[in-house]
Amino acid sequence: MTPNTIDKDRPTSDWMAELSRRFPVEREVDRVLRRKLEMRAGPPFSGAGLDRLVAGVEALIAARHKSPFSIVDPHWLTGGASKLQMAFTLEWTPPGGSPSRTKLVLRMEPAASVCETSRLREHQMLAMFEGVVPVPTAYWVDPAGEFLPYPALVYGFSEGVTKPSHSVSNVTGLGTNLGPDLRERLAPHFLSQLATIHSARVDAPGLTAFDRPDTPTRSAEWALNWWERVWEEDAGEDVPLMRLAAGWMRGNLPENDRLSIVHADFRTGNFLFDEKDARITAWLDWELAHIGDRHEDLAWTMSPAFGHYAEEGGAFLTCGLLPEADFLDRYEIASGLSVNHATLRFYRVLAAYKAIAIVLGAGFRNARNGKSHQDVLLVWLMGLAYPLLDELRSRLEEVI
Amino acid sequence: MQIRAELALQAVLKSLTEVIAPAVDPGDKMAQEQIGLVIGLLTLVKSRLPGAFAYDCDELARLTELATAIAPPAGSDALQQALDRGASTLERAQASPADLTTAIEALRRAIGDAASALPARSDAAGRAAVRALLDASSAQLLRERSWVSMQGWESDPGSLPDLEMLISGAADKGTSP
Numbered sequence: 001m002t003p004n005t006i007d008k009d010r011p012t013s014d015w016m017a018e019l020s021r022r023f024p025v026e027r028e029v030d031r032v033l034r035r036k037l038e039m040r041a042g043p044p045f046s047g048a049g050l051d052r053l054v055a056g057v058e059a060l061i062a063a064r065h066k067s068p069f070s071i072v073d074p075h076w077l078t079g080g081a082s083k084l085q086m087a088f089t090l091e092w093t094p095p096g097g098s099p100s101r102t103k104l105v106l107r108m109e110p111a112a113s114v115c116e117t118s119r120l121r122e123h124q125m126l127a128m129f130e131g132v133v134p135v136p137t138a139y140w141v142d143p144a145g146e147f148l149p150y151p152a153l154v155y156g157f158s159e160g161v162t163k164p165s166h167s168v169s170n171v172t173g174l175g176t177n178l179g180p181d182l183r184e185r186l187a188p189h190f191l192s193q194l195a196t197i198h199s200a201r202v203d204a205p206g207l208t209a210f211d212r213p214d215t216p217t218r219s220a221e222w223a224l225n226w227w228e229r230v231w232e233e234d235a236g237e238d239v240p241l242m243r244l245a246a247g248w249m250r251g252n253l254p255e256n257d258r259l260s261i262v263h264a265d266f267r268t269g270n271f272l273f274d275e276k277d278a279r280i281t282a283w284l285d286w287e288l289a290h291i292g293d294r295h296e297d298l299a300w301t302m303s304p305a306f307g308h309y310a311e312e313g314g315a316f317l318t319c320g321l322l323p324e325a326d327f328l329d330r331y332e333i334a335s336g337l338s339v340n341h342a343t344l345r346f347y348r349v350l351a352a353y354k355a356i357a358i359v360l361g362a363g364f365r366n367a368r369n370g371k372s373h374q375d376v377l378l379v380w381l382m383g384l385a386y387p388l389l390d391e392l393r394s395r396l397e398e399v400i
Numbered sequence: 401m402q403i404r405a406e407l408a409l410q411a412v413l414k415s416l417t418e419v420i421a422p423a424v425d426p427g428d429k430m431a432q433e434q435i436g437l438v439i440g441l442l443t444l445v446k447s448r449l450p451g452a453f454a455y456d457c458d459e460l461a462r463l464t465e466l467a468t469a470i471a472p473p474a475g476s477d478a479l480q481q482a483l484d485r486g487a488s489t490l491e492r493a494q495a496s497p498a499d500l501t502t503a504i505e506a507l508r509r510a511i512g513d514a515a516s517a518l519p520a521r522s523d524a525a526g527r528a529a530v531r532a533l534l535d536a537s538s539a540q541l542l543r544e545r546s547w548v549s550m551q552g553w554e555s556d557p558g559s560l561p562d563l564e565m566l567i568s569g570a571a572d573k574g575t576s577p
Contacts, residue, residue, distance in 0.1 A: 242512070244518060364402055367407060
């Protein structure tokens with residue numbers, strides 16, 4: 001089979017099996033990626049009216065919670081590029097509690113997502129980190145879309161904002177400028193919570209949907225396989241620089257000195273904060289979290305797409321919070337974990353590669369096939385791929 | 401370049417029909433009428449865009465045929481000059497936009513297939529090929545970044561040359577990418 005004969009919009013079972021064999025990943029990741037291809041030739045996204053979602057949530061809760069309840073004030077939330085979110089209030093009596101009104105969020109996949117991930121894994125990570133770092137309380141999960149049109153989970157609504165009231169940013173919180181005061185007050189929380197996540201145990205019994213890397217290079221190998229597979233599955237026109245990058249990474253997999261929980265999208269725009277107290281109230285978007293190498297998080301967080309230059313010609317600020325060197329120094333102090341700069345260079349190549357696979361590969365394919373509730377946002381985000389490709393080129397120049 | 405008009409129009413039309421139009425105030429008759437007209441016009445443009453080049457070629461061919469027929473009796477120098485220019489243009493318009501994008505896709509794919517194995521090469525020819533690929537990527541990315549610069553992704557957008565200058569080749573003569 002050659003690339004010339006592959007119709008990615010109508011994948012064959014042989015091609016799916018070949019991708020699975022060429023790019024081995026964790027079992028649950030393999031399942032969701034295969035499912036994406038199996039559904040690709042199916043209908044575009046539909047069935048997302050508020051009434052339909054309320055009915056689905058009612059069915060899900062009724063199956064899990066045997067007392068009377070009602071759902072009021074359902075409405076849309078915006079902000080992310082990969083999932084559809086509906087906020088609502090649940091009037092109910094929690095187990096062992098008294099009658100309550102609880103604000104909740106339904107987080108549901110579209111027909112295909114720019115980040116094709118497992119709701120079960122996201123639910124397990126949220127449950128693991130409740131009380132450890134600020135996260136929404138995980139309530140119920142519909143991992144196979146039994147009750148809702150697509151797989152979904154329900155978690156608690158968190159108060160807070162992703163950017164200051166008067167700031168301007170691009171979509172999904174990219175390019176957010178927090179301002180000098182907030183950045184100084186938020187940075188310690190940002191660092192200490194990243195350190196806490198990386199220090200968490202990776203053998204928690206609740207993480208049943210995760211596989212642990214079993215060789216020193218397996219963390220890097222699985223991470224590369226995941227995103228090279230997405231690129232192969234989804235990309236429209238080829239980008240030789242992406243092939244060069246994958247070839248270099250394949251020959252330079254770093255060894256992991258310690259397994260950590262990796263959030264995998266730890267950045268400004270993915271946490272809520274209280275503007276007055278400068279306190280992080282919730283870390284969102286755990287869908288990509290996995291067990292791997294902490295440098296993967298560090299590299300992703302340092303992506304230029306999430307930062308900006310300080311005022312008056314100052315340094316480039318990681319996530320708009322603090323200069324790169326300060327970020328790494330203070331991370332080492334907060335976590336007690338070292339930064340291996342050779343490993344970090346590998347993961348900075350991977351971080352750019354992954355971001356491009358998402359916005360230019362999956363974004364293109366899903367918008368072309370009408371698979372999401374916001375195709376127009378996906379097409380807009382494709383433009384981000386070009387500065388990211390230039391970042392990838394710069395990173396390769398350093399190592400190749 | 402993948403942000404092409406066909407894909408953008410498809411996504412815009414979906415957003416207009418499924419999200420925006422249903423939210424327009426039913427009591428605002430002008431807004432109701434204009435959202436319908438916007439959707440109708442964009443649908444027309446989207447459906448005709450792929451054939452626009454062929455349409456123009458077809459029209460030019462028929463006009464040159466007509467001009468050929470009437471130029472001698474008309475005895476007009478202006479008509480003869482326009483006919484010569486039109487015939488020359490038609491002769492040069494042999495490849496369609498689809499031909500171009502198909503050729504681009506094929507070359508990207510073939511170069512990509514070759515690129516995967518290059519990092520493992522330690523010989524001079526292999527290293528030179530890597531260098532050539534990185535340099536070509538730099539030049540191409542300058543054009544792609546300039547193409548989307550108005551979206552606001554660049555931290556220093558003023559450092560990007562104008563797209564028109566880049567694709568005309570003027571930038572290569574002045575500043576290096």
